[in-house]
Amino acid sequence: MLKRQLGACVTFFPQPTTLITTQNGEGDVNLMMASWVGIVSKTPPTIAVSLNQDRQTYANIKDNGTFSINVVPAAMAQAADACGLASGKKVDKLKLTGLDVSPGTLEGVFLVDESPLNVECRYVKEVELGDYRLVMGEIMEIHACEAAFDEQGKADVKVFDPLVYLGGMREYWSLGKKEADAYRAGLVLLDKD
Ligand SMILES: Cc1cc2nc3c(=O)[nH]c(=O)nc-3n(C[C@H](O)[C@H](O)[C@H](O)COP(=O)(O)O)c2cc1C
Numbered sequence: 111m112l113k114r115q116l117g118a119c120v121t122f123f124p125q126p127t128t129l130i131t132t133q134n135g136e137g138d139v140n141l142m143m144a145s146w147v148g149i150v151s152k153t154p155p156t157i158a159v160s161l162n163q164d165r166q167t168y169a170n171i172k173d174n175g176t177f178s179i180n181v182v183p184a185a186m187a188q189a190a191d192a193c194g195l196a197s198g199k200k201v202d203k204l205k206l207t208g209l210d211v212s213p214g215t216l217e218g219v220f221l222v223d224e225s226p227l228n229v230e231c232r233y234v235k236e237v238e239l240g241d242y243r244l245v246m247g248e249i250m251e252i253h254a255c256e257a258a259f260d261e262q263g264k265a266d267v268k269v270f271d272p273l274v275y276l277g278g279m280r281e282y283w284s285l286g287k288k289e290a291d292a293y294r295a296g297l298v299l300l301d302k303d
Pocket residue numbers: 140141142143144145146147160161162164165166167168191193194195196197198199275
């Protein structure tokens with residue numbers, strides 16, 4: 111495959127799209143679009159998000175020690191993008207987007223009602239990376255859309271319909287079709303020996 115060098119940049123895809131919910135000192139709930147998010151440990155279950163230190167979201171997490179990470183469905187692309195363009199320092203993003211939140215199980219944590227997967231987190235630690243802080247949160251609870259599950263408890267990905275971000279291209283896409291089963295597809299090659 112012929113390649114073009116892009117230099118030292120942050121072009122990388124696919125990335126998840128999430129809304130981080132936090133609460134400020136006055137009790138106002140803020141929403142922030144974040145795509146630099148990923149699971150970083152299974153035991154204990156831990157998720158990390160890289161936040162610019164100027165974000166209202168970062169200040170709120172430092173104040174409260176709790177937050178939620180909400181998967182953005184494709185239908186929510188416009189509202190979620192707006193949460194990545196405006197800061198809670200100036201804009202009430204719940205009012206702006208019309209999205210709703212409900213209390214989670216942790217004190218001070220709110221979940222986006224329209225999101226099919228909500229992750230409740232407790233701040234654990236952070237790593238300084240230039241202007242960014244890689245914030246790690248222990249996952250305390252996950253809420254998954256009931257309608258996605260069949261009677262055997264198997265979840266249908268199409269119901270979650272997660273919005274995908276292509277970093278560098280600045281485009282949102284939805285998922286295509288399933289290609290293979292993870293932890294299984296490769297077994298065919300291993301069995302060859
Ligand atoms: C697609 C997309 C992804 C983004 N991902 C991040 C991210 O992972 N980390 C970050 O600090 N900012 C990210 N941003 C920028 C913030 O969402 C934006 O600066 C926001 O206004 C900050 O809101 P706040 O000040 O209310 O926290 C992203 C923006 C977009 C549009």
